[in-house]
């Protein structure tokens with residue numbers, strides 16, 4: 466935000482010829498200062514928008530405090546029964562990433578319409594083709610490997626904002642569609658192996674995986690994959706066992722179960738952040754109208770920043786080189 470300009474000294478004596486020398490009332494002085502400040506803000510308003518290096522607002526905790534988490538160098542898993550509020554929760558993450566012109570956005574949506582609202586902001590949008598999904602993940606894997614090669618050359622461990630190499634936010638909704646529903650077993654396995662590799666190795670290269678599923682079962686979220694996610698957000702689950710599949714074994718027995726969320730209380734979930742204790746939070750709700758408005762705004766910002774949809778990763782960022 467720009468600073469307040471040097472304030473011009475305001476005359477404390479009116480120039481009113483009919484009452485020369487009358488003191489200006491302090492309230493009027495304050496009002497004029499406020500007007501001057503507002504005008505300055507309007508003129509110099511900084512519209513930098515959010516950054517992917519800043520925490521993302523997810524909702525509010527039980528104590529009424531906002532819940533904001535940094536996503537950079539981390540991954541997030543969202544799971545819960547159909548209609549529990551995952552898409553609404555996911556929209557908070559996508560909105561932040563879309564508005565942040567310092568990251569790229571790759572969206573995978575087997576259902577097409579959930580993330581489809583953000584399509585104009587995405588560098589790559591994969592709909593219901595497993596073939597396309599595998600192709601896109603292979604491209605991400607090779608981008609990740611290139612970035613690591615550069616980091617290795619420079620004897621560094623991870624990318625930083627100073628590098629100018631944009632983090633890539635990869636959003637996968639619905640995970641089970643690609644890993645268990647369409648395609649052959651072999652293709653599903655190829656998809657799962659690539660996702661696991663990105664989640665396991667992508668963080669330091671700035672590749673952030675955010676995956677959502679309405680099937681919190683061990684075939685979709687095996688423990689070995691679940692444990693790679695620094696953030697796990699369990700929306701209402703039907704059983705303690707499925708809540709544990711998302712959050713980790715034993716949390717339900719300790720009183721942290723997403724099965725305790727009443728079916729009618731949409732948007733409530735348990736967020737486990739980096740080895741802490743799961744917190745019960747309510748996701749911030751963006752209506753469809755708000756999502757459309759934000760998506761349009763984000764697309765314009767991306768266009769203005771020269772990173773609009775369709776531009777090749779290497780054209781605009783230089784890749785990792």
Ligand SMILES: Nc1ncnc2c1ncn2[C@@H]1O[C@H](COP(=O)(O)OP(=O)(O)OP(=O)(O)O)[C@@H](O)[C@H]1O
Pocket residue numbers: 545546547548549550551552553554679700731732733747748749750
């Ligand atoms: N945080 C919230 N605040 C208010 N209402 C919410 C919230 N989250 C969800 N809802 C309501 O619940 C409905 C279902 O939410 P949402 O579409 O996010 O569920 P979902 O878990 O993604 O479902 P599915 O798995 O079927 O896609 C929303 O349309 C909205 O009306």
